[in-house]
Amino acid sequence: MAAAPLPERTVFIVSDGTGITAETFSNSVLSQFDTARFRQIRIPFIDSVDKAAAAAARIDQSFASEGTRPIVFSTLVNPEMNTRVRQANGLFLDLFQTFVEPIEQELGLRSSHSIGRSHTMSNVENYKNRIEAINFSLAHDDGQLVRGLERADVILVGVSRCGKTPTSLYLAMQYAVKAANYPLIPDDFERGALPSGLLAFRSKLFGLSIQPERLAEVRHERRPDSKYATLAQCRYEVAEAERMMRVEGIRSLSTTTKSIEEIATTVLQEIGLDRRGY
Known part of the structure; x- marks a missing residue:
């Protein structure tokens, strides 16, 4: 008897910029699970605590309606906004915390923690x-x-x-x-x-x-x-x-x-x- 197909899992892409970086990374990671189905929701330009709270509310709403924790890929660099989204009921995967903090320790330098820096016109x-x-x-x-x-x-x-x-x-x-x-x-x-x-x-x-x-x-x-x-x-x-x-x-x-x-x-x-x- 064939196994029942897995239910679709909601994935949130949360970013203070366009969300392109987090989306690209999430696609690479999720492509390893070819028997699962994912529905991606991008929430870009989270540049205030109020917007972070609204994003957290959407994640909680998804959990309440689907009964499974959404997967959340985040590139939020502001600690306060990051903390607020983390309070939502989801599997939170923080790309900046994973990579930036070890590099800070290795270099002995503090990163800028500037919102949207990767896609600015600074250069x-x-x-x-x-x-x-x-x-x-x-x-x-x-x-x-x-x-x-x-x-x-x-x-x-x-x-x-x-x-x-x-x-x-x-x-x-x-x-x-x-x-x-x-x-x-x-x-x-x-x-x-x-x-x-x-x-x-x-x-x-x-x-x-x-x-x-x-x-x-x-x-x-x-x-x-x-x-x-x-x-x-x-x-x-x-x-x-x-x-x-x-x-x-x-x-x-x-x-x-x-x-x-x-x-x-x-x-x-x-x-x-x-x-x-x-």
Whole structure:
């Protein structure tokens, strides 16, 4: 007899900033429990005791209605607000207490305990670089602009809908990397050569590929019942694109089973780029 599925467990992401750090950490931790189901609730910008009390009330309400303690991931740095949320009936996992206090002891220094510090504009140069990289990636999306490619840190190439655009934008937003992307199309395969606009930047090229079956699914969502989305067309384009990458010596990877984070990290490592985001 099959075991009954586990009930959904509520997870609160409590932060004095955007909550992105706590959410990313919680996703990594909870992904280890693949037989459990979780419902995440983000409570950002807790910058007063009153807001901390309201967050605690929501956690208590969840416990009362569901009968199980919610899991609470917190990046609150203010001790008073932290204490107030801790009074709620939940499993409280404090990221700052876990990591910051041991580092304070090791360094013999007191941390700033400043609210929202990890996502402030305190480093104006880094912020400016990220905005510039995002604008660059948007302008050089899908081969729409060849001018300025000499300023690119990396140029992603591959067939249409293999993940070039989201990867380019992720690299720009997270790491301030100027990432352009350029599609390989049937005309390139018939000619048997890279697009002429890319020839001068071969050292910056990185190829993305994908399994034809998955590509057909993605394309069918965009243009159903078209030749563009047929499995035969997808098989032809993927095979030709991968052949061209081998001939041209372009480093590449398959995006089929990889997350955007994994793809971007591989690109950074293979191209040898510094992580210049946060």
